[in-house]
Amino acid sequence: MSVREILSEWGVGDFRVINKQALSEITLGASILATGGGGDPEIGLLWAYNVVDQGKEILLVDPEAMPDEALATIAGCLGAALVLTEKPPNGQELFWCYDKLRRYMGKPIQAVIPPEAGGVNTPVPMAVAGAVGVPVIDADGMGRAFPELQMTSFYIHGVSPSPTAAADEKGHVTICDANDALLTEHIIRGAAMAYGGISWIAGYPMTGRQLKDTAILRSISMAWELGERVFSARRKHLDPIAEVLNLTGGYRAFQGKIVDINREFGAEKTKGFSLGEILIEGIDTFKGHNAKIGFQNEWLTLEVDGAVRCMPPDLICILDPATGEPIRTDIVRYGYRGTVVLIPAHERMRTEKGIQTFGPRYFGYTHDYVPVEKLMEGKEG
Numbered sequence: 001m002s003v004r005e006i007l008s009e010w011g012v013g014d015f016r017v018i019n020k021q022a023l024s025e026i027t028l029g030a031s032i033l034a035t036g037g038g039g040d041p042e043i044g045l046l047w048a049y050n051v052v053d054q055g056k057e058i059l060l061v062d063p064e065a066m067p068d069e070a071l072a073t074i075a076g077c078l079g080a081a082l083v084l085t086e087k088p089p090n091g092q093e094l095f096w097c098y099d100k101l102r103r104y105m106g107k108p109i110q111a112v113i114p115p116e117a118g119g120v121n122t123p124v125p126m127a128v129a130g131a132v133g134v135p136v137i138d139a140d141g142m143g144r145a146f147p148e149l150q151m152t153s154f155y156i157h158g159v160s161p162s163p164t165a166a167a168d169e170k171g172h173v174t175i176c177d178a179n180d181a182l183l184t185e186h187i188i189r190g191a192a193m194a195y196g197g198i199s200w201i202a203g204y205p206m207t208g209r210q211l212k213d214t215a216i217l218r219s220i221s222m223a224w225e226l227g228e229r230v231f232s233a234r235r236k237h238l239d240p241i242a243e244v245l246n247l248t249g250g251y252r253a254f255q256g257k258i259v260d261i262n263r264e265f266g267a268e269k270t271k272g273f274s275l276g277e278i279l280i281e282g283i284d285t286f287k288g289h290n291a292k293i294g295f296q297n298e299w300l301t302l303e304v305d306g307a308v309r310c311m312p313p314d315l316i317c318i319l320d321p322a323t324g325e326p327i328r329t330d331i332v333r334y335g336y337r338g339t340v341v342l343i344p345a346h347e348r349m350r351t352e353k354g355i356q357t358f359g360p361r362y363f364g365y366t367h368d369y370v371p372v373e374k375l376m377e378g379k380e381g
Helices: 003-010 020-033 041-053 081-086 093-105 123-132 181-194 208-214 219-236 240-248 352-358
Strands: 059-061 071-079 111-113 164-167 173-176 198-207 251-265 274-282 290-296 298-304 307-310 315-319 337-343
Touching: 003 059, 020 041, 020 123, 020 219, 020 315, 041 123, 059 123, 071 081, 071 093, 071 123, 071 181, 093 123, 093 164, 093 173, 093 198, 111 123, 164 181, 173 181, 181 198, 198 208, 219 240, 240 251, 240 315, 240 337, 251 290, 251 298, 251 307, 298 315
Parallel strands: 071 111
Antiparallel strands: 071 198, 164 173, 164 198, 251 274, 251 337, 274 290, 290 298, 298 307, 315 337
């Protein structure tokens, strides 16, 4: 059954066709929202371009159009982003995952949803959907990026990540069907380490009803508009940071130059994560001030002159002030200049279970979660 036949069966005639320009805009917007993680966007973008070049259709559908009983799963990448740049996929990994998962479950998978916003984990699910002939649902599981499998709005609102299939570029596939979400994360993370630090996954099987009740809805459209605005600002020589702030309701929290980096990545010691912190020396209106940002694949906490300004699940984005291009944890270097933008997390991520699952204490910080809106009262530069 083709993607248009699926939509016809659903009674859906209203959808958006994703062409190569749309893919570039969506990928840029998702990369900005990825909070320093999400992997190298060139990998995801080229994968999706290739699907379009083959004449396959990538169709984006509003979540409310998905039937309550239809089945969707995530598709994406899990592991250290820096490893991904050195160990690119061969393009078949997710097809192997989907084939094994479909046979294991004994049910047809009729839609794909990205697990998060990211340069890889937004365009790659779209590419997979186009290649296998199913629609992409306009939603994701975070509205940002996070390093662990259970750190999703799906899980904290009642959807299990199991069964999840993980594959490497050589065709090895692991299926985990555990009742405990954290155990699933450990097993799938272990598979990624065994595969060399990176794996490709399909999982979180959910019905249309579950998706509507748990996902960050219309987040792909949000990323698309964000990418459009930043590209437009570049062409018109406008301030791309202002466009990001206007659309997201975020804060311009700091601007400076990277003066120190402490990083470990992809080893057994770090369990496959990129870990560390960076120090930023203020410039322009922030001259004389200093900032520190901690990260685990994604930027997690911001301190300015020793005072906490942002913590998970709220978003920390470091953007090139001239282009709006995101500076990721896997590419940040000494001397880079960036503007630190803070964005409130989606309300579905701010529940009590959400704070337990991906709040500051889960990552080893000693402070309780305080919303960025409160931390930034009267502090914006």
